[in-house]
Amino acid sequence: xxxxxxxxxxxxxxxxxxxxxxxxxxxxxxxxxxxxxxxxxxxxxxxxxxxxxxxxxxxxxxxxxxxxxxxxxxxxxxxxxxxxxxxxxxxxxxxxxxxxxxxxxxxxxxxxxxxxxxxxxxxxxxxxxxxxxxxxxxxxxxxxxxxxxxxxxxxxxxxxxxxxxxxxxxxxxxxxxxxxxxxxxxxxxxxxxxxxxxxxxxxxxxxxxxxxxxxxxxxxxxxxxxxxxxxxxxxxxxxxxxxxxxxxxxxxx
Numbered sequence: 001x002x003x004x005x006x007x008x009x010x011x012x013x014x015x016x017x018x019x020x021x022x023x024x025x026x027x028x029x030x031x032x033x034x035x036x037x038x039x040x041x042x043x044x045x046x047x048x049x050x051x052x053x054x055x056x057x058x059x060x061x062x063x064x065x066x067x068x069x070x071x072x073x074x075x076x077x078x079x080x081x082x083x084x085x086x087x088x089x090x091x092x093x094x095x096x097x098x099x100x101x102x103x104x105x106x107x108x109x110x111x112x113x114x115x116x117x118x119x120x121x122x123x124x125x126x127x128x129x130x131x132x133x134x135x136x137x138x139x140x141x142x143x144x145x146x147x148x149x150x151x152x153x154x155x156x157x158x159x160x161x162x163x164x165x166x167x168x169x170x171x172x173x174x175x176x177x178x179x180x181x182x183x184x185x186x187x188x189x190x191x192x193x194x195x196x197x198x199x200x201x202x203x204x205x206x207x208x209x210x211x212x213x214x215x216x217x218x219x220x221x222x223x224x225x226x227x228x229x230x231x232x233x234x235x236x237x238x239x240x241x242x243x244x245x246x247x248x249x250x251x252x253x
Contacts, residue, residue: 130179
């Protein structure tokens, strides 16, 4: 199984599954976008084995491009693994302080955001497509982490995962205007007068949202891989029937 690891030390695991033509459905991990759910569950079992954890340790949200978030506890283990019906409803960000819970989100061009705080033991993951970004899901989640959970932004570390690049993410004026209303995304947009399209760097708008909460820029890393262009990736813009990557983060005891 092909996997890109972002973190694999200090009792912290984080990474993303890659497209793999030797696996069922090219290593698709999403029940909501598959041909055969049994193949997806089999792929997830292989991932669990690779990570030396149990499939029942996974927690999956029902992603709806919302700005909703949820605090996961041990009682949530196994949600969304065998069926989308018992996934965490209408949620695009999950976090926990508890060990041995694999927090998951699914992407195929959207931006995955991994975050952690070694001092408090917090780990979390966010799914931010363009709708999530203009609804400021990352900003809202991290503000909650800062204010309600009382984590110091200086102690937070963020990995922005692979997603569609600015070159490939072209939009019409209606979407451009929604980004423009944010008031801080202008630097991450350019206009192509040959195609009459706007190009937005969704990864760097998300990074800016992290910085607005107070997370130091040096604590934020970006995977520059473009999901549209890379053969290792699923891209919804390229293929509406494509599979999904599983992005994950977990702290271990």
